[in-house]
Amino acid sequence: MGDPLNSNEPSKSRQRRYVTFRSYAPVSDPIDLNVDDSRAIACVAQIQQDLGCELPLVGKRFVVILESLFVAEEQKAYARVLRSLGGLVDFASKLWGNKEMRITSHVEGNWNQLNAAHTIALTKDIAKDVIPQLARYSAIIFSANYTMKRLSWLAEISTAKDSEELREARQNSDLGLLVDAAMRNERLVKAFNCHAIWALMTQPEHAQGITMAFNGVMAPEADALRIEVAPNPDGQDIHLHTHVDGKVVSSAAGVNGGTEALLRSLVRTILASER
Template sequence: MALSLAGKRVAVLVETEFIPIEIDYYLKQFPALGAQVDLLSYLWGKPSRTLVADIDNPDKIHDVRTLVVDKDVADASADDYDIVIMAANYCAVRLREILPMGSLGSPEEIATPPAVRFYASAMENKRILKGAMCHGLWILTPRPDLLKGRQVICHTVVFADILNAGATFVPAPSHVVVDDDLVTARSAADLDAYFQAIVAEADKRGA
């Protein structure tokens, strides 16, 4: 039986405070369907970087997971990928903030972080299938023009932000919403349904 995503490339934008089960899922399930997965983050001029995430475990006080990333989103092009996913939790918040510590920033700078530009570039390319779960849509709030009119679902923490950006919140009972080339899900609890929706849409589109 042919692998449904054979030869496809998947980019996952990730940062510290990622959700381990989400990243583990992608690293196992996408290759099982024949796709190559690249984890992208900021390397700050180094060949690799170790990201850290806390794990909710009442039996362990200091339970953490690490993840080594060796591809810098600043050097990557969204057009090289067939599927682009913004990892859940607070990854999007960290990836859209690269101003110097103590900087007040400016309205002109909010859309300039490389990860924001990378995901925005993916949004502008209809060939690329995009995914954002939980808090992931925060990567797009610096570019409200790309969220305006899109049908999405997200974590309630992000609800006000996506509405202010002009998106339409869809309270789907499945907790997953497919709007053409954009697949969104409410939370990591919906990971399996979210992944299946991405694969189904990729199959349908030949992404």
């Protein structure tokens, strides 16, 4: 038996390290992502039926905040549902001084079963295009998965002299300033999907006492933020668990119908606030 480390034929364990990703062409709009949106289409029909109105969101604008490691199906659902109901939807992130930035989706699976990664090219910047124009939006959506964790990254981690300096940097970051502006805006509806309560870690004082649904892995952060846990009705699929506390809409999952459940609650909250 030869030495596998010196062999020209890699062993099976070594072969698992080399994976060729199928690469989809970058899209400039999540509506063009090559993923199944049948749940989103069904969600549109259900909302229209419940409201007895085909375009209840005419004249309303939404902004979705995201970063790399986004869930492709989630982002397409925002575009499909909100636009199909008559709304306008923008997608924004921190562009780091660039006119355009490409971000990549989360990839599920093991070494032998990997889904293809998706890429979105974004042109709207949180600091330049969203915060100054926040008044134009009916709602802001903070995306699921690890997008808000990535947006929380601070260059100051390597230069801060103490925790207080790092705390100030976090609050004055683009995400921190956005969260502060959004939470202070009493008219604006704020939606947090799954892991998105990470965004609130930049401005903890705005989270205290709010009742929210969130991914179970976020329990330590929710406790630190003094967020109240929204009870899940007996027998309900946790993926469909949402909660509304005033102008804050939240969900426990961004997949398996969770985003569509969030959107149903979001639409109801926006329309109810106008009555």
